[in-house]
Amino acid sequence: MILHPAIIALVASSVLISSLVLYAVWYGVRILHSWDLRSGSSLQLDLERRTYLISTVLAYVFGFQLVSLFLLIYTADSLSTLFTGAMCAAGTFNVNFYGYPLLVVKIVNFLLAGLWLTVNYADNRAYDYPLIRKKYAFLLFLAPYLVLETVLQVRYFLGMSPDVITSCCGSLFSVNASGVASDLAALPAVPLQYAFTASMAATVVLGIIVVVTRRGGCAFSFVAGAAFIIGIASLISFISPAIYELPTHHCPFCVLQKEYGYIGYIFYATLLGGAVTGIGVGVLGPFRSVPSLVDIIPSLQRRLAVLSVLFYTSAGLLTLITIVRSNLK
C-alpha cells in the first residue's frame, strides 16, 4: 500500500459512499416489502419521508461518483513514476489484477447511477410514486456493484508496492522484472472511422426522429449505447494518435494530461453524458403508459434525446477538429 493523500481520499470516500448506499438499500428493502400508498399507517408515512432521504443520498453519492472516476484516473497517472515501465495511468492500472476491472466497474457504475437518477427524476415528478418499486429494485441491483467497486479499489491500492531502492540491490528490479506493459492494443483505424461516423450520424438522425415523432426511443437508446462503446474504441484507435501526432501511441489516459490541454476530459464527459441521457430515453420508454406519467415522460424523453444528440455532436465535432488540425496525416 502506498500512503498517498489521494489514495487515502479515494478509499475513505468510497467506503463512505458504500455505507450510504447500504443504508439506502436497507430502506429500499423495507419500501419494496411494505409500500402501500393507500394505507395511512405510520409505517407508510415514515417510508414516504424516507424516500426523500434516499433520493438525496443517492444524488450526492452519484455526484461524488463522477468526480471520483476522474480522480482515480488522475491518481493512477501521478503514481506511474513509482513503477518500472509504467509511463502513465495505463501502466499503473496494470500493476496488479484489480486495476482494469476497477476502472470498468467504475464506468459501469457511473452509467447505472445516471440512469437511476433519471428514473428517480421521472418518478418524483408524478404525484403517486408510480415507479417506486421498480426504482428500488433497480437500486438493489446497483448496490452490489458499488460495493464491489469499493472492494476492488481497496484491493487495488493495497496490492501496490512501488519499485524503490532497498539496501540489498539497486537496479535489480528494473532488470529482472519484465516491466509493466503500457501499450493498449488498438483496433484497426479505418473500419472504426466508418463505424464512428455512422454511429454519430445514426444517433443524430434517430434523435431527431424521437424529438419530432416521439417514437423510436428504444432504437435511439440502443444506438446511443453503441455509440459510447464505439466512441471509446475510436478514442484508443485513431483519435488519440491524432492528438499525440504519433501513430503508435494509443493511450486513452495521456489525453487527460496538461500537455494536451486536458482535451480528454471533454471527450470523456461528452461520451459519458451522451450515453447516460441516450440510454435514459430507452429506459423511460416502457413507463409511458403509466397514467400519472403520460404527460411527463414524453417531454422528458425529448429533452434527454436533445441532450444526448448535443453531447454526441460535440464529441463528433471535437473529433473532426482534432483530426483536421492534427499534423498526423
Place this chain on the structure above:
Amino acid sequence: MGNWFERQRNIIDFTLSSLVRRKGKNLALLLVYALLVFLLASVMFFTHALRREASFVLQGAPEIVVQRMSAGRHELIPARYLGMIKGIRGVSGVRGRLWGYYFDPFSGANYTLMVPEAFSHGSGDVIIGQGIARTRLVGPGDVLSFQRYDGTPAILTVREVLPSASELVSSDLIVLSENDFRRFFGMAPGLYTDIVLTVRNAKEVATVAGKVQKLLPDTRPILKSEILRTYDTIFDWRSGIIVVILSSAVLAFIIFAWDKASGLSAEERKEIGILKAIGWETSDVLLMKFWEGAAVSLTAFLAGVLLAYVHVFFTPVMLFEPVLKGWSTLYPSFKLVPFINPYQVATLFFLTVVPYTVATIVPSWRAATIDPDSVMRS
C-alpha cells in the same frame, strides 16, 4: 428554464439571509472547517512543491551510479573498474567520483566534500556553499581550518561562495582539488568513492545496469529513475502519514458538523415549520439545506486553500516543515515555486467536503421532514 433559475435564486437568497441571521453558530463552523482545509492543503501543497524541487535537482544527475559493496556496505571502488565498465556497449562516458563527509565539531554539522570534474583553482583552495559560509562566518579570501584523517591540520583558502540559487543541493558543500581530497581522507590514488556512467540511449539504461552487475558482481548500480522514484515515495509517504494523523481531526470535524446540523434550535425548527405551513415542500427545504451546505463548504474551502497557499509559498512554512522536509543542522534555506493543480484541489475536496456532506445529509433530511403542526403547537 428561466423559472428554474429564478426558483434557485430565491432559495439561495433566503438561505444566505438565514445563515447571516445565525452568525455565531455558522462562524464557528466555518472557522473549524476552514482550519481543517488549511491544515490538509498546507501538507499537500508543501509536499508537492518539495517533490518538484527534488525532481528538478535530480534532472542533472547521472543516469547510473555504480557503487562497490563489501560485506553489505558501500566501499571504495578501484580505478580498474572504470576500464571494464567502459567496454560495455552503449556506455558513452565513465567517470570516477571522489566525495565524502566531514563532521565539523565547531558547527556540529556534516559537510559534503567533493572533487569536481574540472577544478578551476589550485591546491589549497576551496569553494564553499552558503550554509558553511553562514555558520563559519567566512567569505572569499578567508581561511578555513579542518582536521585531516591523521589529526594534522588542513588550512584551506576560500576562493568562492556558491550562489544561493543552488542552495538546496550546495548548502553544505565544499569543493576542493583531487590532491587535497586524497590527503584529507588518506585515500590511495587508485581508488574512487563511486563511478558514474552516461548511457547514449535512454532505453538501454536498465540493460547496461544489468551488464555492470553481471560483469562486476560486487557492485550495485543505482539508476536515476530509481532515485527519483524513491524520493517520490518518501514524500508521498510523509504526507500520507500526516494525513492519517490528521484524519482524527477530520473525524472530530465530522462529529462537530453532525452535531451542529442536527442540533436545531427552537427558532430554526419554528422557521422550517412556518415555511412548510405556508406551502414549502419537503424537497424545497432539502434544496435550501443543499445550498446552505454548498455556501458553507465553498466559503470554508476557498478560505482554507487560500490561507494554505500563502502559508506554504509566501511565509516560512512553520507547521509540518521538520517532518516533511527532513532535518539537518545545515539545512538550506530555499524558496518554493508556487504551484497548485486541479488534482490537489479534487483530493482536498474528497478529504473535506465529502465527509462534511455525508455528515449533514441525515440531519438536513430530519429538519426537512418536520411536521409543521407539531412545531407550531409546541
